[in-house]
Amino acid sequence: MSKILSRALLSSALFLCAGAHAHVTLVTPSAVAGSYHKAVLTIGHGCDGQPTHTVTVRIPAGFQGAKPAPKPGWTVTIRREPLARPYVSHGRTVTEDVTEIVWSARSDEARLPDDQFDEFAVRGQIAVAPGPMWFKVRQDCPAGQLDWSEVPADGGTSTRGLKAPAALLRVEPAEGEHAHH
Template identity: 40%
Template sequence: MQRIAIAIAIASLAAAAAQAHVVLEYKVAPAGSYYKASFQVGHGCGKSATRQVVVQVPDAVVSAHPQPKAGWTVAIDKAGERATRITWTAKGDADKLPSDFYDEFQLMAKLAAEPATLYWPVVQVCDEGRAEWTQVPAAGQAASDLKSPAAVLEVLPNEGGGHKH
């Protein structure tokens, strides 16, 4: 009986860990639309607070503009006019995200006109350690098989209902 209880506890921890990745709030969007990417950070690195979140912008994103966050600075790396990486960094110790709390880091993205699966690698830097949510599945591999999957967005064909500029 004790073995069953231990197996259930281990399975529960594994399920909780699977839910602990940095993920996008909305996982689908129409091609050619503006999309609010909200990266949900559900924990730190073990008990260590998060002090920085770095998001790689997929090549199929035409433009990306981060939302400012109180207590955090925002840096935008660009290739020409296009944002390629966005970094939020806590200004001080009081601004860091404690491991027991959840927060979101947001940006507005203009998506390309073609449907695609977009992977958004995210690096979470903590006071002690880091979590690299950067793995992309190989052909035929399920994202659920990965230990540290990148956030994923399915860009669907635009049926004319999306907001375009």
């Protein structure tokens, strides 16, 4: 067997294995500090062959004014909590903000089948400080759940060795003084 064919087969096998252990990812994995960002989270599969009926996204600190995108067939629930540090948005002091968004399928037909993927989106403003921002996501299925909430213990960005990593948004420094929306 040629080296090229061997490499092609190995690459295909690695790709298929990665797909079998797919996790929640962000369509756009980076954003600029101070900008408005649409975080589109991709759910790649259900729970051990079962469909997903609920997706819960825990909004990371520094993702301000989160607004979910509606999904046909799903109900959206928003949880807000008081902030330890209020911020000013459009001339108004914000003392509580969105900490969790839950999408729940309204019927069995609306559930996300295990052999399909879907996207769940939330828009907000990125806090000014650059660095990693982790979106923790939980999928609920009829007989179990997947909790994509692990983050590196060292504060870094490598998810190597994590079995259920949270979705990483890399916040880059802003180029200018003011970000516009």
